[in-house]
Amino acid sequence: xxxxxxxxxxxxxxxxxxxxxxxxxxxxxxxxxxxxxxxxxxxxxxxxxxxxxxxxxxxxxxxxxxxxxxxxxxxxxxxxxxxxxxxxxxxxxxxxxxxxxxxxxxxxxxxxxxxxxxxxxxxxxxxxxxxxxxxxxxxxxxxxxxxxxxxxxxxxxxxxxxxxxxxxxxxxxxxxxxxxxxxxxxxxxxxxxxxxxxxxxxxxxxxxxxxxxxxxxxxxxxxxxxxxxxxxxxxxxxxxxxxxxxxxxxxxxxxxxxxxxxxxxxxxxxxxxxxxxxxxxxxxxxxxxxxxxxxxxxxxxxxxxxxxxxxxxxxxxxxxxxxxxxxxxxxxxxxxxxxxxxxxxxxxxxxxxxxxxxxxxxxxxxxxxxxxxxxxxxxxxxxxxxxxxxxxxxxxxxxxxxxxxxxxxxxxxxxxxxxxxxxxxxxxxxxxxxxxxxxxxxxxxxxxxxxxxxxxxxxxxxxxxxxxxxxxxxxxxxxxxxxxxxxxxxxxxxxxx
Amino acid sequence: xxxxxxxxxxxxxxxxxxxxxxxxxxxxxxxxxxxxxxxxxxxxxxxxxxxxxxxxxxxxxxxxxxxxxxxxxxxxxxxxxxxxxxxxxxxxxxxxxxxxxxxxxxxxxxxxxxxxxxxxxxxxxxxxxxxxxxxxxxxxxxxxxxxxxxxxxxxxxxxxxxxxxxxxxxxxxxxxxxxxxxxxxxxxxxxxxxxxxxxxxxxxxxxxxxxxxxxxxxxxxxxxxxxxxxxxxxxxxxxxxxxxxxxxxxxxxxxxxxxxxxxxxxxxxxxxxxxxxxxxxxxxxxxxxxxxxxxxxxxxxxxxxxxxxxxxxxxxxxxxxxxxxxxxxxxxxxxxxxxxxxxxxx
Numbered sequence: 100x101x102x103x104x105x106x107x108x109x110x111x112x113x114x115x116x117x118x119x120x121x122x123x124x125x126x127x128x129x130x131x132x133x134x135x136x137x138x139x140x141x142x143x144x145x146x147x148x149x150x151x152x153x154x155x156x157x158x159x160x161x162x163x164x165x166x167x168x169x170x171x172x173x174x175x176x177x178x179x180x181x182x183x184x185x186x187x188x189x190x191x192x193x194x195x196x197x198x199x200x201x202x203x204x205x206x207x208x209x210x211x212x213x214x215x216x217x218x219x220x221x222x223x224x225x226x227x228x229x230x231x232x233x234x235x236x237x238x239x240x241x242x243x244x245x246x247x248x249x250x251x252x253x254x255x256x257x258x259x260x261x262x263x264x265x266x267x268x269x270x271x272x273x274x275x276x277x278x279x280x281x282x283x284x285x286x287x288x289x290x291x292x293x294x295x296x297x298x299x300x301x302x303x304x305x306x307x308x309x310x311x312x313x314x315x316x317x318x319x320x321x322x323x324x325x326x327x328x329x330x331x332x333x334x335x336x337x338x339x340x341x342x343x344x345x346x347x348x349x350x351x352x353x354x355x356x357x358x359x360x361x362x363x364x365x366x367x368x369x370x371x372x373x374x375x376x377x378x379x380x381x382x383x384x385x386x387x388x389x390x391x392x393x394x395x396x397x398x399x400x401x402x403x404x405x406x407x408x409x410x411x412x413x414x415x416x417x418x419x420x421x422x423x424x425x426x427x428x429x430x431x432x433x434x435x436x437x438x439x440x441x442x443x444x445x446x447x448x449x450x451x452x453x454x455x456x457x458x459x460x461x462x463x464x465x466x467x468x469x470x471x472x473x474x475x476x477x478x479x480x481x482x483x484x485x486x487x488x489x490x491x492x493x494x495x496x497x498x499x500x501x502x503x504x505x506x507x508x509x510x511x512x513x514x515x516x517x518x519x520x521x522x523x524x525x526x527x528x529x530x531x532x533x534x535x536x537x538x539x540x541x542x543x544x545x546x547x548x549x550x551x552x553x554x555x556x557x558x559x560x561x562x563x564x565x566x567x568x569x570x571x572x573x574x575x576x577x578x579x580x581x582x583x584x585x586x587x588x589x590x591x592x593x594x595x596x
Numbered sequence: 597x598x599x600x601x602x603x604x605x606x607x608x609x610x611x612x613x614x615x616x617x618x619x620x621x622x623x624x625x626x627x628x629x630x631x632x633x634x635x636x637x638x639x640x641x642x643x644x645x646x647x648x649x650x651x652x653x654x655x656x657x658x659x660x661x662x663x664x665x666x667x668x669x670x671x672x673x674x675x676x677x678x679x680x681x682x683x684x685x686x687x688x689x690x691x692x693x694x695x696x697x698x699x700x701x702x703x704x705x706x707x708x709x710x711x712x713x714x715x716x717x718x719x720x721x722x723x724x725x726x727x728x729x730x731x732x733x734x735x736x737x738x739x740x741x742x743x744x745x746x747x748x749x750x751x752x753x754x755x756x757x758x759x760x761x762x763x764x765x766x767x768x769x770x771x772x773x774x775x776x777x778x779x780x781x782x783x784x785x786x787x788x789x790x791x792x793x794x795x796x797x798x799x800x801x802x803x804x805x806x807x808x809x810x811x812x813x814x815x816x817x818x819x820x821x822x823x824x825x826x827x828x829x830x831x832x833x834x835x836x837x838x839x840x841x842x843x844x845x846x847x848x849x850x851x852x853x854x855x856x857x858x859x860x861x862x863x864x865x866x867x868x869x870x871x872x873x874x875x876x877x878x879x880x881x882x883x884x885x886x887x888x889x890x891x892x893x894x895x896x897x898x899x900x901x902x903x904x905x906x907x908x909x910x911x912x913x914x915x916x917x918x919x920x921x922x923x924x925x926x927x928x929x930x931x932x933x934x935x936x937x938x939x940x941x942x
Contacts, residue, residue: 100806100809100847100848100849101803101846101847101848102848102849103848103849103850103851108908108910108912108926109876109910109912111876121869121873122869122872122873122876122912124912124914124924126853128848157671157675158675158680158876160908165848165849165850165851167908170908171671171675172668172683172685173664173668312916314865315865317869317872318914319865319868319914319915319916320914320915320916320919320920320922321914321922331919332916332919333918334916334917334918334919335916335919
């Protein structure tokens with residue numbers, strides 16, 4: 100007889116007079132790893148809030164450990180003993196691992212904190228999952244993988260029966276992800292339930308026992324293990340699959356003959372041989388680092404101008420600087436939030452990168468009017484004067500990429516462009532990236548996890564922790580050594596070609 | 597905006613809020629004034645603490661005794677307006693309102709109870725009109741004739757039909773065991789197989805070690821067969837090629853979960869939304885109003901589960917167009933009819 104750890108029965112949740120979840124049903128058994136694929140992100144944040152907190156419901160019932168904890172009549176318990184691990188840390192950075200795990204527990208009653216005792220208490224937990232993390236290490240010094248493991252351990256030690264992992268696949272490398280899967284399976288075997296939220300069904304196949312498809316605030320289908328194949332639910336991903344199929348057809352022949360636009364030489368810390376790559380005209384190159392530390396070194400060099408790593412970049416046979424150069428564009432992760440100035444209007448944000456190209460853009464109304472005219476088919480007139488807070492998520496993404504389109508860089512560096520976006524938005528970002536390529540802009544995507552990035556790539560370079568490089572062209576994506584989204588399309592494409 | 601706010605003065609809730617707001621402001625002023633006096637050592641600490649304590653106590657009373665029950669009543673009324681049943685709360689605005697809610701409930705529940713009994717009566721009427729023995733004897737005669745004529749399939753079909761009618765008409769109780777209900781499903785599926793041939797397959801899935809317990813659990817009679825019928829008619833019949841129907845059983849410490857799945861044509865997002873809404877609204881009235889439009893079977897089964905076991909249990913439908921539909925039933929894991937929450941409907 101299985102024990103049900105968590106059940107949401109016919110939940111209808113209204114927040115600020117807007118229905119966020121409607122007829123939402125979900126149940127998780129003891130020791131189960133349930134995949135959760137948000138096809139649309141509408142209601143996702145509210146779902147995560149409802150997991151942790153028993154907020155007032157319009158309808159439905161919530162059970163934790165088969166005991167009613169919340170109902171539409173009134174919440175019976177304020178919070179649920181559930182750990183949610185996501186891209187933002189829930190640990191206190193200035194405290195040690197042991198302090199975070201033991202001292203910050205709700206029921207911790209010790210008056211004197213003995214670090215050695217805490218260390219001894221933690222040691223068996225680390226040994227059973229074969230992970231080496233110092234109990235006295237400060238959380239701020241931990242790698243992303245270590246931070247996730249510490250949060251997971253904190254949940255296990257606190258007796259939480261359900262652990263939610265929210266889009267952690269975009270934070271970890273393939274090797275780290277495999278190691279984490281091992282830890283998850285170990286604890287699942289011992290009875291802990293896991294809710295694994297990720298963007299692609301393919302990512303749940305290797306780990307999860309079932310997978311729920313979340314669409315517009317409802318679970319539309321729960322796939323049993325034997326049905327967890329993308330081919331079985333093609334209708335859900337049909338539009339996206341058509342985009343990828345179309346892209347693969349268009350790019351059937353990789354144009355080696357295209358001229359090299361940019362060459363980069365980069366030195367990772369503690370690795371002697373430099374990492375070199377070249378980018379061709381209007382191509383999309385994806386660089387995946389299998390080591391998270393190497394990824395963050397490269398990412399920080401691209402994003403920040405105070406990075407310590409040595410590098411040189413040659414653009415159209417001229418040595419240039421990476422920063423402050425209008426011919427090189429950068430789009431950071433979570434672009435709709437990190438790449439815009441919230442206090443400025445759409446138009447002001449749009450013109451922000453134009454200063455170096457044309458003087459007087461802020462004063463001359465005719466320049467702004469020309470921009471309005473140029474984009475009148477894609478952007479509604481009133482949107483130009485809206486403030487960022489009034490824009491929809493889609494309009495924000497549109498703004499970020501249109502800004503780049505106006506800047507017209509030769510090379511654009513994108514840091515995990517699909518991170519945090521639901522399927523509709525990922526499709527939109529996908530089309531925007533393709534539009535940039537059609538305008539002759541070369542794109543370099545930096546990624547930890549491949550996800551959607553591979554589907555738009557013409558070429559893909561994988562860099563391992565010893566700086567060994569492996570290059571794949573689009574007709575070789577089918578033979579990738581790991582499970583990636585749209586693999587069945589790559590296989591079809593390979594067979595056709 | 598101003599006009600709207602001005603109109604709100606017609607509501608008692610708005611007037612109470614305004615009065616409370618004025619009291620709150622006065623108390624805050626008093627607190628600030630007394631704090632200044634205490635700070636300047638004009639008055640003792642008690643003089644400053646009194647309004648603050650008064651403010652906290654008054655606020656606690658207001659939130660716990662007035663605001664919370666008021667919100668509950670408001671939510672109940674809103675749900676009623678949205679089509680839900682009128683439920684009772686712990687605290688009412690006035691004694692007259694309590695009486696009003698009870699009166700409305702009686703009126704609303706009456707037809708439902710009547711309808712449930714009506715269904716029961718329909719079985720009985722059918723039973724009386726047809727005279728089951730006459731029906732079974734006739735079916736047996738047809739079976740014998742078929743066997744003599746070496747028409748084995750006709751004989752088997754007639755036997756299945758007789759068994760199906762025996763279960764549907766002769767047994768008039770509300771709850772049956774899972775085993776009996778499943779047997780009836782198999783019989784029904786057997787009859788359908790004569791029509792669809794190898795186009796449809798039925799799979800029954802369960803954990804081997806749980807099966808003994810599952811078989812004993814009590815479920816409302818004719819729960820699974822209408823769902824299976826629905827899956828065949830609306831799911832697999834419209835699909836080209838072969839289809840597989842699955843009945844999955846899972847049990848937890850307190851629940852029995854039964855899932856009837858098909859890999860048929862599924863339904864659109866809007867249709868699914870409407871169906872689940874209909875199930876959520878728990879409307880017997882809704883069900884009978886739309887009797888002519890179809891989809892009555894699922895709503896009827898769901899209403900019976902709600903009536904017998906309570907609102908916490910029921911049915912939910914999952915579906916994706918072109919992929920298939922799952923109907924999930926959640927009912928309490930009970931082995932005796934005495935454990936039923938609402939035995940009054942028996």
